[in-house]
Amino acid sequence: MSPAANAPLARAQELAGGAATVAVIAAVLIAIGGAAVVGGPAAAALRSQEVTPDLEGALTLFRAAGGFLVLAIPAFLLAGALLDLSKVLEEYGRGQFFTLTASAGVRKAGEGALWALAFKIVISPTLFSWITHEGRGFIWHMEPFDLGLVAFAGFVMVLGRVLEAAARIKQENDEIV
Secondary structure, three states, X not given: OOHHHHHHXXXXXXXHHXXXXXXXXXXXXXXXXXXXXHHHHHHHHHHOOOOOOOHHHHHHHHHHHHHHHHHHHHHHXXXXXXXXXXXXXXXXXXXXXXXXXXXXXXXXXXXXXXXXXXXXXXXXXXXXXXXXXXXXXXXXXXXXXXXXXXXXXXXXXXXXXXXXXXXXXXXXXXXXX
């Protein structure tokens, strides 16, 4: 490879390594934020002494913590998708660009983001409504920005599949040579 091509490649590897660290930090911060969503209402229920040592108290705690745990699931799923992406970035940082592992990681990160969005838009609001007895149907909370994120995550997933196909072709070509 020519020296002119090596410089951008080395820079890309360096950026990927740094981005892997940032992705892990972001995943941890998102998970902590998700835990705060659950812990705050549960602690408030305990402080207000709505929780009594009987079945009704246990149900109150379940509604307080369980309901908000359901709302925190998208954050935990997104954190997982970021951890998947950090593994891909680590692989890129080692100069392993066209591998099945990295390509599958891109696809898996896209799928994880799609699941997080599915929970944010439909599953979590519906389950929260059922737990808190506010409603019985399916609830949708979708904004135009969410639709853009669904499209973006879907394209990342498709990109991962394309990269997987390219990695398989590369692997076959490497075996021939």
